[in-house]
Amino acid sequence: MRRILPLLFLLGLAPVAASAQVTSQRIENAASEPQNWLTYSGTYSGQRYSTLTQIDHANVNNLEQKWILQDQVSGAWESNPLVVDGIMYLTERPNDVMAVDARTGKLFWLYRWTPDPGARVCCGSQNRGVAILGDTLYMGTLDGHLIALDSKTGKPIWNTIVADFKMAYSVTMAPLIVHDKVLVGVGGGEFGIRGFVAAFDSKTGKELWRFYTIPGPGEPGFESWKGDDWKTGGAPVWTMGSFDPGLNLVYFGTGNPGPDWNPGQRPGDNLYSDSVVALDPDTGKLKWHFQFTPNDGYDYDSTQVPVLADMNWNGKPTKVMMWANRNGFFYVLDRETGKFLRGAPFVKVNWASGLDPNGRPIQTPQGPGQPTYPGNQGGTNWYPPAYSPRTGLFYFSVWENYGSIYRREEVKYQPGRNFDGGGAAAVSPVPGAPTMAQARRGPIDNWTSEVGNGEAVALDPKTGKQVWSFLQYDVTNSGNLVTASDILFVGGNEGFFYAMDARTGDLLWKSYLGGPVLNTPITYEVDGKQYVSVIAGNVLATFGLRD
C-alpha cells in the first residue's frame, strides 16, 4: 500500500524562495552556493567542507536551537538531509520522504513508501537520504526499488526495480546524480548477493548500465574467486560515492565478501570486495580498482565515502583520494590511477602487520578465540569523514581499543537467507558486559570504556600523523562537517553534539541532544542566516546564532 499522507499546507503563510532547477552543473559547482546542500556530501568531492563562515570562533557560543523535527517512526535515523533554496528534503525509516521548511522545520509534504514485508536487511531499516536533479527527488527502497518523486508535490513520477528483494537485495544509500543519470548500489552483503552499482535514466528510470562488483566469467578479476563462489560473494555498495568531473570518474567503496566470517570458504582475493572502484559514469566501465582487504574475514566493508582533494604530494600537484578504512588503516591513493601513495594504521591493528609497497596488507590472522583488532565494527565505519582545504586536515570518528573474537563456520547458501559463516563477539572484560555486538542499548547507557571508546580525530594526510584527538567515553558513529571558519561539527553515541576548533580540537561549544548522533551534521543558509542541522536519536535539531 503506497500513498501520500495529507500533511500538506500547514500554514501556508511563510513564502519560500522559488526553487530554481537543480541542474547537474549546479551540483558540480555546489561549492559556489554554500547556502545549499545539494548532494549527500555537500559537494562531489566528499569533503563535507562548507565555505559558510557566519558561525565562527567568536560567536559559536551563541548557538541556540532554532527548531526540531521529531522522527515519525522509531529506530536509528541515519538520513542525510539535502537543502535546496530554503527547503530541506530528508528521509526517515523505512522509506518516508519529507519536504521541510529549512527555517522552521514545518512540513510541506510527506511521501510514504511501505516496503514489502519480505524485504531483508542486515542491520535495521535504514535509509540515508535522497538525491535531487531538476525538480525531481530520487530514493532507493529497502525492497530494491528506485523511486522518482516530484520535489514540489511529493508524488511519484516513476518507480523502477533495481534488484529482487526476495534474494535479499536492498537499497539503503542515497542515490548519486552524475550528469543525467541516477547511480545507486545495493545492500545484501550478509545474504549472499552479487553486488553492483547501476545507472538509471533520470527522466524515465530505465537502467542504462550495471557494474557488478564481482566480475563474471571471462572478466578481469574473476580468477580471484574459486568455483561458483562469485555468484554469492557479496561486495555490496551501500554508502555514497564521490565524483571527479575533471577526470570524469566516479568512485564507490564496496562491502564485505560473503560469507562474512569464513574466508576459507571463498579462497582468493575476492575482487572487488572491500575495494574502491573507479568507474566511467557514462558507461559503467571499470578504470581502476584498489582492494583494501583481500579475502576479508572480519567484515571490513570499505563502504566509506571517498574524500577527494588536490594537494602537493612529494612536491608534485596530485589528485588524491583519502580513505580511513574500517580495517584500521588510513590510505592516500592517486585517484587518476589508483596508485597507492601512503597507508598506516590509525588504531590498534593486529589482523595485519602492515602494508607492502603496493598497499596490500600483510595479513596476520589471530588464532581461534584470540581477539582481532579492530573489531567487527571497525576502526571507523560508514559515517562520513570531512576534509578542510584550509587546515589540510582529515577529520573522522574512530573506535579505539575495540576488538572482536571471530568464529568461523561452513555455511550453505540458501537464496535470500543469512550467509554469514560464523559470528563475531566483542572483546569484553567479563562475560555479558554490554558491547556493540549486542547491538541493542537501552535508555541507560551502561556501556563502559572498558570495551572501547570513541574519538574525534584530525589527521594530516601528508604525514599520516594524528594532529589532535578528542576522546569520548562512549564510541561514536558520527559523521563530520568542517567549515571555512575552522569549526568542526561532530557528535557521538552519548548524545553530545560538538563544535570544535578544527585546528586544535579545543571544544568551543556543545549541546546534549539525548540520543546518539548518527550520520552527519550539515550546514546551510536561508535569508542570510547560517544553520547547522544534525540528527540525534529520534530528533533532527537545527541550530543557529541567537537573534
Place this chain on the structure above:
Amino acid sequence: MRRSLDLSGSLALRCFSAALVFFAITAPVFAQEHEYSADQIQSGYRLYTGQCQICHGNNGDNIAGVNLARQQFKTVRSDDDIRRMITTGNPAGMPPFALKPEELDNLVAFVRSGLDQGGVPFQLGDADRGKAVYDKSGCAQCHRIAGHGARTAPDLTDIGFIRRPGQMMTSLTKPNSATQPINRPIAIVTKDGRTIKGRRYDEDTFSVRLIDSREQMLSIQKSNISRYDIGRQSDMPSYQGKLADGEISDLLAYLVSLKG
C-alpha cells in the same frame, strides 16, 4: 499499512504473526531441578545457529512475544514443554524439528542458559529453598529485592530477566570475574575535598552518575573531580565453600526466578 518495522525479523514476524494472541509468560518457569553442562550448552548453541537462528534471531528475540535469552515464552514453561514445542512445532508457524533426545537436551540447555555462547555450566535447584538461603546468608545487607534490603549493591528484583544463569553462578562463586564494568566500586575525590564512594549508574565524557554509600543519587561533573578510582575488586564475597553446592543451586534457582 505498518508505520514502522524492523525488517531484521520480518520473515519470522510474518511466519508467526498468528501467534500474537498468546501472552508472554514472565512468571517463574523452573519447577524442576536441572543441571546443564558446558558441553550441552555449547552443542545446543551449534544446533541453534544452524536450525533456530534464522527465525528466532541472534538474540532469540525475533519472534514477537518470545525472548529466548530472557526466558520469555508464549506457552512454554517446563523443559519438557520446550522439547515438545521443538518436536511438534505449533500452528502459529513454527515447523516441527526431528531431533534426537540428546540434541533436544542440548537445545534446552542452550535456551535455559540464556543463549550463553560461552557455555558456563550451572545447576538449578529449588527456588523456594533458595529464597531461604538468600535470607539467611545476609544478601539483603547489600542487595534489594522488591523494596526490601539495601541499595549498596545492584537491586536484584529483575536479575533473572537481565542476567544469564551462568553469569549469576559466576557472581556467586567468583564475583571478581563477573562484576559488570558499570557496577565496579568507584571512589571519587572532588576538588573541594569530598570523598564519595559508590556504585555507578552511568558515565559519559563529562560526568558520572552514581548511588553513594549513603544511598544518595549523585551526578558529578568530571571537571570537579581531582581523583577517580575504579575498583577491580568486587565488594561481593565469594560463596564458594561458604554455602553447600546444593544451597548455591537453590539460590541460583531463586535468582533466576526474579523477573521483576
